[in-house]
Amino acid sequence: MREVFTRPKSMRKVVMHYCPGCTHGIAHRLVAEAIDELGIQHRTIGVASVGCSVLAYEYFDCDFQQAAHGRAPAVATGIKRVLPDRVVFTYQGDGDLASIGTAEIVHAAMRGERITVIFINNAVYGMTGGQMAPTTLVGQVTTTSPGGRDPRHCGHPIRIAEMLATLEGAAYVARVSLHDPAHVARARRAVLKAFRTQLEDRGFALVEMLSSCPTNWGMSPREALRWVKEKLIPQYPLGEFRVPEEEARP
Amino acid sequence: MGERILMKGNEAIGEAAIRAGCRYFFGYPITPQNEIPEYLSRRLPEVGGVFLQAESEVAAINMVYGAAGAGARVMTSSSSPGISLKQEGLSYLAGAELPCVVVNIIRGGPGLGGIQPAQSDYFQATRGGGHGDYRTPVFGPASIQEMVELVMEAFEVADRYRNPVMVVGDGILGQMMEPVVLPDPKPLDSLPAKPWATTGNQGRPPNVINSLFLDANLCSRHNEHLQEKYREICRREVRYELVDPEGAEIYFVAYGTTSRVVRSVMNRAREEGIITGLIRPITLWPFPQEPFERVVERAKAFLCVEMSAGQMVEDVRLAVNGRRPVHFYGRTGGVVPSPAEIADALRKVLEGRDPGA
Numbered sequence: 001m002r003e004v005f006t007r008p009k010s011m012r013k014v015v016m017h018y019c020p021g022c023t024h025g026i027a028h029r030l031v032a033e034a035i036d037e038l039g040i041q042h043r044t045i046g047v048a049s050v051g052c053s054v055l056a057y058e059y060f061d062c063d064f065q066q067a068a069h070g071r072a073p074a075v076a077t078g079i080k081r082v083l084p085d086r087v088v089f090t091y092q093g094d095g096d097l098a099s100i101g102t103a104e105i106v107h108a109a110m111r112g113e114r115i116t117v118i119f120i121n122n123a124v125y126g127m128t129g130g131q132m133a134p135t136t137l138v139g140q141v142t143t144t145s146p147g148g149r150d151p152r153h154c155g156h157p158i159r160i161a162e163m164l165a166t167l168e169g170a171a172y173v174a175r176v177s178l179h180d181p182a183h184v185a186r187a188r189r190a191v192l193k194a195f196r197t198q199l200e201d202r203g204f205a206l207v208e209m210l211s212s213c214p215t216n217w218g219m220s221p222r223e224a225l226r227w228v229k230e231k232l233i234p235q236y237p238l239g240e241f242r243v244p245e246e247e248a249r250p
Numbered sequence: 251m252g253e254r255i256l257m258k259g260n261e262a263i264g265e266a267a268i269r270a271g272c273r274y275f276f277g278y279p280i281t282p283q284n285e286i287p288e289y290l291s292r293r294l295p296e297v298g299g300v301f302l303q304a305e306s307e308v309a310a311i312n313m314v315y316g317a318a319g320a321g322a323r324v325m326t327s328s329s330s331p332g333i334s335l336k337q338e339g340l341s342y343l344a345g346a347e348l349p350c351v352v353v354n355i356i357r358g359g360p361g362l363g364g365i366q367p368a369q370s371d372y373f374q375a376t377r378g379g380g381h382g383d384y385r386t387p388v389f390g391p392a393s394i395q396e397m398v399e400l401v402m403e404a405f406e407v408a409d410r411y412r413n414p415v416m417v418v419g420d421g422i423l424g425q426m427m428e429p430v431v432l433p434d435p436k437p438l439d440s441l442p443a444k445p446w447a448t449t450g451n452q453g454r455p456p457n458v459i460n461s462l463f464l465d466a467n468l469c470s471r472h473n474e475h476l477q478e479k480y481r482e483i484c485r486r487e488v489r490y491e492l493v494d495p496e497g498a499e500i501y502f503v504a505y506g507t508t509s510r511v512v513r514s515v516m517n518r519a520r521e522e523g524i525i526t527g528l529i530r531p532i533t534l535w536p537f538p539q540e541p542f543e544r545v546v547e548r549a550k551a552f553l554c555v556e557m558s559a560g561q562m563v564e565d566v567r568l569a570v571n572g573r574r575p576v577h578f579y580g581r582t583g584g585v586v587p588s589p590a591e592i593a594d595a596l597r598k599v600l601e602g603r604d605p606g607a
Contacts (some may be wrong), residue, residue, distance in 0.1 A: 041451035045320070057458045063448035065319045065459040068342050071312035074304065077317025078324070079448065081300045082274060086450050104312070107305035 010041045013062045021214040021221025023178040024052060024120065028059055031091070031118055032182070034191045035062065037201065044087040045079050047072045049101075052126040070101025075172040078195035087198060089159035094135040095125040097168035098160050105164070105206075112169030112203035116194045119160060119206055121175075122213040123232060130216030134158040137235055142216070157235055161208045165241035171203030173242040177210040179228040183238075186192040190240070202244045210236055252432045258421055259394045260285030260424040262432075263417075264293060266401035267325045269435040272351070273299030274324040276313035278306055278332060281365045282421035286327040307332040311339030311352075318348035319459040321447030323405055325355035331362060334379065340414055341380030344476070345461030349408035351401065352386075353417045355424040358584035366584025367420035367507060372561035375416050376535040380596060383473055385480045387487055388416045388534040390505040394428040400532070402433060409442045411479055418534070422507045422558065422586070451455050483536060490538035491530040492545070495520075498506035498527035499550040500599055503566050505531045506554050508587065515592045526596065534562065542569040551575040553599050555592055558582060560606075579605045 007013065010032040020025045035041050041062055048056040052070035057064035067075040072090035080088045097105050097119050104217040108115060124142055132142040132149060135157050139148040149157075165173040172194050176187035187209060194205035210232045212224035219227060252465050257265070267275070275294060277287040287303065294301040304310035310326050317324040328336060333354045343350060354375065358368040373379075375388045387407055391397040397419060404415040448457045463469035493516070504512045509530045516526050526548075531540045551574055554563040563578040570576050581587040581596035595605035 042452040045448045045450060047316070054462060057456075057460060058382075061451075061456060063451050063457050065316060065448055066346070066462055067315070068312060068338055071308070071315075071339075074309040074312035075316035075319070077302070077309075078276065078313035078318070079320045080316075080323040081302060081313070082317045082320040082324075103305050104309050105504060107309065 008036045009240055010035040010061050014057055014058060015133055016059060017055060018052065018163065019215040021212060021224055022052070023209070023211040026153050026178050026184060027118060027120060027209050027211065028056070030188050030191045032060060033188065034195050037192065038195055040087045040199070042196070043085070044089065045083070047076045047079070047088065047090040049092040049096040050089065051096050053091050053093060053120065054127065054204070056091050067182070070099070072237070073104040073113065073115065073117065077108055077111070077113050078227050080113060080115055086248065087116070087195065089118060089195070092120070093116045093126065094119070094121045094133045097159050098134045105160070106167070109164045109167045109170045109202050109204045109206070112171065114201060115204065116198050117206040118191070119208045120211045121160070121208050121236065122211040123157070124216045126213050126216055132168050133162065137231060159236060161206065161241050164206060169204050170206065170242050171244050172197040172205040174240045175208040175236055177228055177233060179210070179212065179225040197244055200244070208236070251436065254429050254431050257394060257429050257430045258285055258425065258427050259397060259419065260355065261289045262353060262394050262398050262430055263327065263401050264289035265432060266398040267351065267405070268293055268297055268299070269433060270323065270402040270405040271436045271438055271441050272323040272325050272405060273297065274300050274322045275299070275326065276304050276310040276317070276324070277326050277328065278304050280309050280329045280332045282424050283327050283329045283353065285424070286353065307335035308338065309337040309437060310515060314350045315339055315343055315346070315348060315366065318343065318350045319346070319448050319599045321444040321449055321596070323409070323441065325351040328356065329355045329357045330359050330368070333371060333374065333497065337374070337380035340386065341378070341382050342388060342461055343414045344378070344384035345382060347412040348414070348460050349412050350414050351404045351408055351417065352414055353401070353419070356418055356420045357580065361580065364584040365421065367422045367586060368582070368584055369420060369506060369508065369557040370559070370561065370582065372534060372558060373558070375418055376537070376565070384476060385483070385535060386414045386416050387536070388418060390418050390532060390534045391423065392506050392509045392530065394423065394426070395430050397423060398430055398432060402436070411483055413479065420507050429566055432576060487533060488536050488538045488540065489532035490541050491532060492541040493528035493530070494545060495525050495527060497525040499525070500596065501527040501529055501545055501549050501552050503529045503552055503554040503562070504556065505534060505562065508557055510594060511589055512555055515589045515596065518589065518593065518595060524596070524600065531562070535567065537565040539569050546570060546573050549574050550597050551577060551597060553577045553579065553601065555587060555595070556580045557586060577605050
């Protein structure tokens with residue numbers, strides 16, 4: 001019988017702690033599939049961040065370092081500078097990357113650090129229980145914006161992919177969504193490109209993934225996916241904001 | 251051993267790191283330690299290493315974390331306000347058991363303070379300035395020669411225990427020039443193997459560098475393991491110098507630059523017939539108990555001198571444990587105590603008065 005669906009080799013056979021309907025599982029799988037497809041499992045070092053994905057090292061079957069909140073790009077820099085022929089990726093959420101870790105992500109991109117960053121944007125702090133994130137939408141109710149995010153009080157949502165795409169060191173910057181199979185397939189291609197960008201020594205690569213958080217949004221998994229499509233995407237347009245130069249030529 | 255050359259303290263620190271097999275340095279500019287990164291930015295590429303100026307001290311110490319986890323000998327340096335920023339990383343390095351060397355060329359504080367020499371980061375260095383129950387060995391050299399030797403030794407101790415090691419100096423030690431004999435470079439193939447490092451899991455199960463233990467019992471067991479390691483460091487790594495002339499009654503306690511001022515006071519006092527001893531801790535943690543046991547019976551009193559408002563004196567009081575009076579004299583904010591001031595403090599102690607009063 002032909003096998004049509006199986007666990008990627010780069011994922012461990014363990015039960016994940018993620019909530020039902022959360023898209024972290026899909027994102028993990030896309031990264032593991034890319035690692036398998038490129039044949040780099042045994043020379044890849046992942047960096048886990050602080051947030052819901054703090055236990056990522058339990059799910060990926062490769063070497064891992066767990067970093068302090070927001071510092072994953074700095075930790076990845078240290079690894080990559082010591083081991084330039086290895087593949088280094090970080091897996092960070094929006095509280096981690098877009099708030100406490102803004103200096104580290106901007107400067108890793110500025111330096112053109114040869115790392116791949118998987119950035120999960122679900123518009124909320126997940127692990128700590130649904131507080132407002134820099135990515136929270138205007139009017140979105142969270143546990144620390146009970147009246148909805150008021151831009152006069154705490155500003156407008158931050159668009160990380162567009163910001164980083166202004167930097168010459170960023171070779172590949174894309175935003176994808178995980179809300180339906182067609183978009184997941186596109187996300188898969190973006191993750192592959194982001195790893196190839198590193199393997200081809202072109203520079204820094206980041207894939208921002210719009211993800212759902214049914215638990216903290218107070219929605220069913222299906223409602224949450226619809227909310228990604230109808231609310232998050234208009235605020236965070238999908239696309240490739242920067243691609244390696246050779247590829248950009250017609 | 252090489253020839254005797256004249257070297258600036260900060261540059262000697264950089265050269266000592268390279269000779270210890272350190273090939274990676276991550277740092278951020280701050281006075282009075284800038285010659286360390288400047289020297290290494292030139293020297294490390296010559297020996298196949300990497301110097302990288304980070305966007306902040308916070309980033310620098312986390313780059314150290316990544317590099318140490320990848321198995322490299324790695325160093326960072328800073329001065330007091332920058333070391334405060336590195337405390338988060340130090341706690342993580344200690345928790346994840348990663349070896350590295352951190353140099354603090356201490357300046358006067360608190361806050362932005364000044365850029366003149368001080369020893370006011372003793373508490374921060376010896377108590378673990380970050381969160382959690384952790385310790386870092388702290389070396390406090392008193393000359394550039396000793397600085398070179400202790401920087402090299404710091405890498406050995408760091409690797410032996412998989413723990414960060416601090417070397418503390420001040421603006422005087424960093425900026426002055428002294429003759430120094432540089433030890434031969436350590437052959438890179440003689441450095442200890444690090445099978446725990448994350449280098450890609452070719453032919454072995456994955457390695458994970460981590461300080462997270464969500465289960466309280468596992469976290470407690472991890473802490474017990476760390477504490478056992480710290481006890482081992484206390485048993486094996488204490489270093490001190492004891493100057494114990496026949497007839498000494500008052501014993502100075504001082505480290506680093508201050509110990510050198512104290513020595514000139516001791517020499518002058520001897521000319522006047524006053525014989526004093528000196529306990530000079532070389533490891534500030536673990537703090538040396540032994541020299542106190544050796545002299546406490548015949549000592550009349552101890553006089554601790556620091557460039558701080560009185561920090562190491564607390565360890566001196568713990569070591570003496572009420573058996574003899576412990577006096578303190580210190581200057582703060584970047585002012586170096588003069589020989590005359592220390593001599594005056596000694597006179598007061600001899601007269602049974604409190605020099606700090």
